[in-house]
Amino acid sequence: MPEGHTLHRLARQHQRRYGRKPVTVTSPQGRFVEGAASVSGRSFAKASAWGKHLFHHYDGGRIVHVHLGLYGAFTEWPVPANGIEPEAVGQVRMRIIGADYGTDLRGPTVCEVIEEPDIADVVAKLGPDPLRSDADPELAWRRISKSRRSIGALLMDQTVIAGVGNVYRSELLFRHRIDPMRPGTTISATEFDAMWTDLVALMKIGVRRGKIVVVRAEHDLGAPSYRKGRPRTYVYRRAGDPCRVCGDAIRTTELEGRNLFWCPTCQGTG
Known part of the structure; x- marks a missing residue:
């Protein structure tokens, strides 16, 4: 999607x-x-x-x-x-x-x-859109901080943040070393602010370049060659491949009907 x-x-x-x-x-x-x-x-x-x-x-x-x-x-x-x-x-x-x-x-x-x-x-049915100048991240933070649902599920909920899909969800959580299964109530304001700022920057790059760009330059060096159809990502659609940062195998599971990808070592779930 x-x-x-x-x-x-x-x-x-x-x-x-x-x-x-x-x-x-x-x-x-x-x-x-x-x-x-x-x-x-x-x-x-x-x-x-x-x-x-x-x-x-x-x-x-x-x-x-x-x-x-x-x-x-x-x-x-x-x-x-x-x-x-x-x-x-x-x-x-x-x-x-x-x-x-x-x-x-x-x-x-x-x-x-x-x-x-x-x-x-x-x-009225949507959360703030990170790409809009009138976006109010406080609305998203209030919904996340009061919810026992996992942050991985909350980021995909369009009533929480509008526009985030599976790629941005998985990649954002990896970039901030956050366990996707952590309840929203355990996410600190500092963690949320950092994720929101990063998300805005990443999505603006997506608009400008017409594709999702999430891998930092220092982690793109010496990376394994890409199999056909695999995106340039940290974890999304890389199940079983070695993590670009630690080398552990990327894992996948289903979360609320959608595939979730994460690194158990970098995101503290190992």
């Missing part, structure tokens, strides 16, 4: 491509026909994101709300010189066509038209 930096990056990209210009919106798949028609031809006012939610704002107050879920993805293509749009490939839920670029959306969990006031209802 795409993590928060991906949605913020998409918001910036869509803003550049379509901002303040009329666009054509269709639904080749046929599952978003009415919604597409209600915004097609309107000016694309702006794009914004909160956690894993993307909002396309159109003149007149209508918003297209998208949540990519596990399988959703946008693909972009340049508008041909002859102006003839390419045939839709696969199940394209929504197609946006501007003056120079087109974008196809496939497989989202949510693709709906809402009104401006409805954004507040979506956001």
